[in-house]
Amino acid sequence: MNNLDGLPEFKGPGTLANTVCDYLENAILDGRLEAGTRLVERDLAEKFNVSRPPIREAIRQLNNEGLVKIVPRKGAVVARISAKDVEEIYSIKILIEGFAAREAAKKLSEADLRKLKSLIEKMAIQIERAGVSRYVKLAEEFHDLINKAAGNDKLYEIYKRLSKQIICHRINYLSLPGGLRCSLGGHKKIFEALLQRAPDRVESCLTEHIRYAQQVLTMRIKRSEEGNGSANQT
Structure with missing residues (x-):
């Protein structure tokens, strides 16, 4: 845990456990x-x-969110993600985010659309700077705004939970050559469909975008799993 720089700020109304968890x-x-x-x-x-x-309560919360797993005789570890996990998570994402996008196409305000356009412009800047981590955060803001605009609180809760389980892995596959530009192209298609207030097209563009991300991440994880398997046999 040498990568944990600094300390949490224990102040405000939150409990110690919540602060540590965050x-x-x-x-x-x-x-x-x-x-x-x-x-x-x-x-x-x-x-x-x-x-x-x-600390124990914070770990329990992280376990409930799927970010930490309790392993017998080893204790709490940061959760790994398998190809099966990716398939299940992205299958759900396609369903709920497709629905959210259709609703957002009808409900997004002009201010929301300007915000989405601004986020895409900032994402393009990060590509030139090779700022993968910053790009991922901007992309999360983009999708977050769309899912929140759907106006379905329960759907939004599920979306946030699933997003947390894969966000750190997105940095991995977006670092591939051409990964950021391909991702940006997908976001632009989604935005253009939202501008046209076209629910069917928005859902189609977003589904295509999510399926591509699923395929690339699955490929990366399978290669990693195969590499670990080969290493264990030597």
Whole structure:
């Protein structure tokens, strides 16, 4: 856990457990805590200068969100994602985000559309700067705005939970040659369909965008799994 720079700011109305949970969640999502990293209560309590119960509760919350797994005889570790996980997550994303996009096409305000356009422009700038991490955050804002505009709170909760489980892996596959430009092209198609207030086209463009991401991420994970399998046999 040497990648955990600084300390959480324990202030405001939130509990210690929530503060620790938010800090660890951000560290997982931005890649500072990589998949497979052990989260040891004693070490975290010493690092953050808090007792162990808030650490234990924070880990429990992260486990409920799917970001951490409790492994027998090993304890809590940052969750890995398998090809099967990707298939299941993206299958659900296609269903809920397709519906959300159709609703958003009818409900987005002019201010929302201007915000989406601004996000695409900022994403294009990050491509020139090779700013993959920043690009991913902007892309998340883009999709977040669309899903929130659908006006379905339960759908939005599911969307956020699923997004958290894959966001750190998106940095991995978007780092491939041409990955960012291909992604930007998909976002532009979605935006153009939203501008036209065309629900069918929006859903089609978004589904195509999500399926492509699923295929690339699945390929990367399978190669990694095959590599680990070969290494274990030697």
